Amino acid sequence: MLDGAKPSVLDVKDLKTVFKTRRGEVHAVNNVSFHLEAGELLGVVGESGSGKSVTMMSLIGLLPSPPAEVRNGQVNFGGMDLLRADEDQLRAIRGARIGFVFQDPMTSLNPVFNVGFQLMEPLRKHMGLSKSKARKRAVELLELVGIPDAQRRLKDFPHQFSGGMRQRVMIAIALACDPEVLIADEPTTALDVTIQAQILELVAELRKKLGMAIVWITHDLGVIAGIADRVLVMYGGQVVEQGPVRELFANPKHPYTRALLETVPHVRGARAERLKVIQGQPPMLSGQPTACPFRDRCPEAMPRCAQENPWRISVGHSHDVACFWDPDTGEARDV
């Protein structure tokens, strides 16, 4: 990368994923590029439906095809292009070298196996642990993510856990084999703040100890502010802004990022009578974008925004934005 001092462990270039449905195509991910440095935590925020989950699932071949089709792109991981790897290679990487926490734990935990089995399986398969060692490690992992009475709960099935406990089980499974990269999709949405703080602390520790690099998808800007090194903002299947966390919070450039930061309610300070919202509807994503996806909702939209899709323009050290408007001058950018 241009100015990354550390080497990237994961490098994604021009990723494009399309869903083929009966009513035509859904262009869910459009030319997304980003990289992940060793030991770094990259926060990903963005509107619901902006393609965050689909991007990450595309990386490691987890989208069912059909309907999904990865049309274009390159994903470099450990000297290999994951998009061109075969299923065997991917299986050896998934769960072992890249851990994944899914957004919807009920669909990714298998309801017919107990939680202990689901935790022990990757341990035995990828790390070759014996049954009793795997069980011991499984109990340890559950305790690590704050599940009380772990020994007994190994025999329980996913439906016997609360929403947040299922998420913690998912996190435990993802961490089981000490992966180099952890991709966590809304891993703490169902957790209360005290458990969340505990998990964030655990993650920070693992980063320090193992140098694990993490992609953390969330809509909780408070969490992002606390743990991310860098932030990627997505809208309408594209990366619209990217930058170091402090820079991005202090100096947001994209009208969507700016609006997003204004909508957050606080627990301290004055209480707003009415929450701010971003008016309008998200885009339909039904074709190759030829204009800015945010233009219908953008307060700064100008004629050019309907004719051209803005590309990522560098606006500072490792900070870029895909927008024709410059908040510093209040006028169009000269690009």
Next chain:
Amino acid sequence: MFDASQQRKLVSVRGLKMYFPIYTGLLRRHTGDVKAVDGVSFDIYEGETLGLVGESGCGKSTCGRAVLRLYEPTEGSIIIDGKELAWDNIEARRISDQADRIGRWATWAAFLLGAALVIWLGATEMLTGAWPIVIAVLAVLVATYLVSRLSRSVIYRLRGASEGVSVDEFAPDDRALRRIRPTMQMVFQDPQASLNPRMTVADIIGEPLSEHSNKTGKERLNRIYELMDEVGLNRDFANRYPHEFSGGQRQRIGIARALALNPKFIVCDEPIAALDVSIQAQVVNLLEDLQTELGLTYLFISHDLSMVRHIADRVAVMYLGKIVELAPRDGLYEDPHHPYTKALLSAVPEPDPVSHDEANRVILQGDVPSPSNPPKGCNFCTRCPSVMDICHQIDPEFREVSAGRFVACHLFNDTQTAG
């Protein structure tokens, strides 16, 4: 602002318990219970929003579900709109169980007796020919049916009268529950699990409309579009299936569906957890608008304390199956009483990277106890920063320490006895 004293109680919950049995061993013996909800009491006034917050796994969802009678509560009383939905009268429950048992025996006895009679009549050739036998068999079945229908109510009227328990105190049967159901709705935590993958969005949202109202096809479709607009779903999505949506979009489908029948009382179980901030704000504003327009009442379950601060009039904080603090919103956020509430509020991450560096948080230490084996004394004693000796011995009582503020903690007992 909302003034509780002038309002009618819409929901009144007393001593609600919901235990899930644990079975172990080869014989699947009942060896204990998960005490998911362990004796909670609260009221919700008409038109207000009660926020319910607390640790993951502390029993919030279970509580919400039990209040709507999606579970059969283990114990306690639930009154919604003046109707008892659970058993507040343990005596009544015992009589009813007894009546059920006797009724079952009576039904079997009637059937066997009747069958024996027919066989005997046939064997002694008092009944001959196909028709008389068919009629006799039918008569036996009808008699059995009547016994099964009547014996139960006759027995509990008789037993009730002899023990001085009025029939009104019996819990409603399934029919009464079904009648009251459309007025109460739930928005679920897990959007995936609550949406049928084989139905289109329009079908899902319209399902309660077809079940409980007689709108024409066109009116129905208009209402569906209206609901989709309200929750911020593009109308063009009406014929898509749930799997074609992102997590957040799916949750909006669930909300539209819950709103379809204009319910009075909605339990929102983490309705916005899966949404991005801007849509969260839209949905919260929407819920507020609907509340002012239609006088809706909400039980709003969430662990997002900043959103709860926005939407709730009063807030209940739950820990390990119990409510530890219940207070008006501003009081709770400005001056939390219970040590757990304090820890909770201090752990909320602020959306500002600078304040994180100097944040002064209470990070709780110690083990989270299991709801199947809660500690002796106060449930919070294993992690409480202000724990005292008495806390390991005696479970603190949930009491009103000042007007409208309830706390269950020994730190607040002294002031009460002194004052």
